[in-house]
Amino acid sequence: MCSKNTVVVLPATPEGLPYAKELADELNLPLKLHNDEVDLNSALALVVDEDKVSLEALYEKKMGQVYVDFVHGPLAFRRLHGGGKGQAIAKAIGIKKQFKPSVLDVTAGLGRDAFVLAALGCELTLLERSSVVYSLLRDGLRRALKCHEIQSIIERMTLQPLQDAKSFLAECQPESFDCVYLDPMFPHQDKKSALSKKEMQLFRRLLEGDSDADQLFADAYATACYRVVVKRPRVAPLLANKKPTLQLAGKANRFDIYVKKGIPQ
Incomplete structure (x- = not known):
C-alpha cells in the first residue's frame, strides 16, 4: 500500500x-x-x-x-453510550459475558474499532503498515495513556512496530489469536461515497487500496482460533470470494464472519 x-x-x-x-x-x-x-x-x-x-x-x-483522539468526541460518546456488547462489532467478534477474545487487528487504521473492542474487555494486537497512519495511531495511543479514565482500555491495545501484516502473520503460530479482524481499504468506484468524511478524503489521496486483501484473509484464517471477521462496505464483494458463515449488515457496512469453531460458552 x-x-x-x-x-x-x-x-x-x-x-x-x-x-x-x-x-x-x-x-x-x-x-x-x-x-x-x-x-x-x-x-x-x-x-x-x-x-x-x-x-x-x-x-x-x-x-x-x-488526528487520533480516544479521549474526546465520538469515541468517548460511543464508549459511554454506544450499546456495549449489543453493538454489531461485539456480536461479530463473539464477545460473551465470560469470554473476551484476544483480537489481532491486521488493518488497524486510526484504531477506532480496536478501541471499541478494548473498551469491552478484549486484548488487541494492532498492525498498521502505512507509516503515516501508524504515526497518527501511535501518537493517539500515547496521548490517551495520560488520561486516567481510559488508561486501562489503552493498555489493552498493543501496537506492534511498523511492519507489513503479511510478514507478521507469516511468523505467527496457527491459532495464535482467538479472532483476527480485517477492515481493508476498498477501492470505491463511486467517488461521492469516498468523499463522505474528511478522513476518507485524505486517506484516498494518501493510500492505494489494499490490493493484497485476499491473501491477507488466507493468512488470517490460519492464525485465528475461533473466527475471522471482515468489515466491508455493504455492497462490496466478498473477500477472496469466500462465502462467510454468517453476516451482520448495517446501513453502510457489514461484518462477514468466518467461523472455525464455536467460541467458549
Whole structure:
C-alpha cells in the first residue's frame, strides 16, 4: 500500500521541531519548515506541534486536520453510550459475558474499532503498515495513556512496530489469536461515497487500496482460533470470494464472519 501523494513532516510550532525532525528521520520523509517551498498541489503533511501529530492537506486547508483522539468526541460518546456488547462489532467478534477474545487487528487504521473492542474487555494486537497512519495511531495511543479514565482500555491495545501484516502473520503460530479482524481499504468506484468524511478524503489521496486483501484473509484464517471477521462496505464483494458463515449488515457496512469453531460458552 503505497502513498499516492507527497508527504512531508511539518513542525507547527518551534516546540514541535525536535520531534518533527525525529519523526521525519524515522519515517524517511522530508522535513519542511514553513518558509520552505512545498508543492501545494500534491503535498500532505504530518503536522507536529507540542500536543499531537495530525495529517493535513496543505493544498486544501478547508479539509482540516485528521488526528487520533480516544479521549474526546465520538469515541468517548460511543464508549459511554454506544450499546456495549449489543453493538454489531461485539456480536461479530463473539464477545460473551465470560469470554473476551484476544483480537489481532491486521488493518488497524486510526484504531477506532480496536478501541471499541478494548473498551469491552478484549486484548488487541494492532498492525498498521502505512507509516503515516501508524504515526497518527501511535501518537493517539500515547496521548490517551495520560488520561486516567481510559488508561486501562489503552493498555489493552498493543501496537506492534511498523511492519507489513503479511510478514507478521507469516511468523505467527496457527491459532495464535482467538479472532483476527480485517477492515481493508476498498477501492470505491463511486467517488461521492469516498468523499463522505474528511478522513476518507485524505486517506484516498494518501493510500492505494489494499490490493493484497485476499491473501491477507488466507493468512488470517490460519492464525485465528475461533473466527475471522471482515468489515466491508455493504455492497462490496466478498473477500477472496469466500462465502462467510454468517453476516451482520448495517446501513453502510457489514461484518462477514468466518467461523472455525464455536467460541467458549
